[in-house]
Each structure stands twice: as C-alpha cells, then as structure tokens.
Amino acid sequence: MNDIDERLTEIVSKVLLLDKGEVTDGLRRKEYEPWDSMAHLVLISEVENEFGIFFEDEEVVDIWTVGDLRKIVASKLGV
Numbered sequence: 001m002n003d004i005d006e007r008l009t010e011i012v013s014k015v016l017l018l019d020k021g022e023v024t025d026g027l028r029r030k031e032y033e034p035w036d037s038m039a040h041l042v043l044i045s046e047v048e049n050e051f052g053i054f055f056e057d058e059e060v061v062d063i064w065t066v067g068d069l070r071k072i073v074a075s076k077l078g079v
Helices: 003-016 037-051 057-062 066-077
Strands: none
Touching (some): 003 037
C-alpha cells in the first residue's frame, strides 16, 4: 500500500468509524448505512483538505465505493 492509499484508508476509517482492515475498495455507499449523505460530504471535505485537491460536483456524486474515491484521487494527483 502506498502513501496515498494509506492516507485515504486513514480518512475513510476515521469518517466512517471503521477499523482500517475493514476499508476495502469494494465498500459501497448504499450498502453501508453509516455512509450517508452527511458522512459522504465530510469524507470528501477531509480528502480535499488532506491532499489539497478539489472535487467537482459531478465527481462527488459519482463516488459510490472506496475504489471510486481512490481512482479519482489518483487521477487528480497524477499517479
């Protein structure tokens, strides 16, 4: 796991109150009740602050899984 993945896992586990081992790319917003709309916005805000990036509105609504989040962050960071 690289530094970006570790930082994302840390943020997701903190916001969604999960152990780091429970954070997988397949974790889906609609299938995990605590990942509601408010938690989603907090998650996006935390990721933006951590990485110094900005998500467009379309990107925010297109994030359904942790894997989606990882892909968008990686593309914004050019990795």
